Amino acid sequence: MQRAKQQSTVFRALNEADGPLSARELWSRLSGTGVGLATVYRALQRGVEDGTLESVEVLGGGVRYEPKNRGHHHHFLCSTCDHAFDLFGCVEGLESLIPAGFRMTGHEVVLLGTCDACGDAA
Amino acid sequence: MQRAKQQSTVFRALNEADGPLSARELWSRLSGTGVGLATVYRALQRGVEDGTLESVEVLGGGVRYEPKNRGHHHHFLCSTCDHAFDLFGCVEGLESLIPAGFRMTGHEVVLLGTCDACGDAA
DNA sequence: CAAGAAACGAGAATCGATTATCATCTCTCC
DNA sequence: GGAGAGATGATAATCGATTCTCGTTTCTTG
Secondary structure, three states: OOOOOHHHHHHHHHHHOOOOEEHHHHHHHOOOOOOOHHHHHHHHHHHHHHOOEEEEEOOOOOEEEEEHHHOOOEEEEEOOOOOEEEEOOOOOOOHHHOOOOOEEEEEEEEEEEEOHHHHHHO | OOOOOHHHHHHHHHHHOOOOEEHHHHHHHOOOOOOOHHHHHHHHHHHHHHOOEEEEEOOOOOEEEEEHHHOOOEEEEEOOOOOEEEEOOOOOOOHHHOOOOOEEEEEEEEEEEEOHHHHHHO
């Protein structure tokens, strides 16, 4: 087991993911590498401080993290495996929903359903 | 202080709200009525079982509850006061975001910004 | 009014997520 | 090779949210 390189192992796993991962989710993907949960949290915290990572809250799964260089996008949450996938593209017409006097600075869209793998299995 | 009527006090407060409320938020609106936090949780739990309430997760504020008779709608989350407001209307074009093989069963939209009151104060 | 059932409030207990602690290990720079 | 700094893993501690427990109170029914 290498030391002092564990955090980069964490970052690599996050970069290879197809969506934001929670600390636990990330940790379970690192089983076998000997990386401890505390190190995962330390890496995530550092990444956010550095500005290389971003914490996002999708739904029901607590906070998840993903690289900050993925641009504006949204997520698809599989209700079976509870994994969040990145989506590309956005939606129009959000402004029409805003009540008078409110100022919008951002938006989040989450699509729910079953992913490819879970749909096949069903 | 009346007893055995506390739960209806909880339901009334929730019906009068302009958006979903968390247990704490609801409880703080009932300060002065003598209603305990446990009773708020009991009422919420019962309401969800009855089907009269629905639990929703907006963002960052944990679970919130609202009456189930409000139809399909979304929410606006004020980043200053952290209160969630009901919005009316919906958006189009969500289907185009779904990857091949995925099946969509629902969606959530949250607009972020500052509400009327907090915008005025700023 | 009396008895039993259900609801109540306060605070203890629990639960999951995150953070802090600490002894050990590894890397860097002599 | 050695010293010091920083990183690491295991685990304890913390924190907030929610649920549970218990003695008390209120409601219902007669």
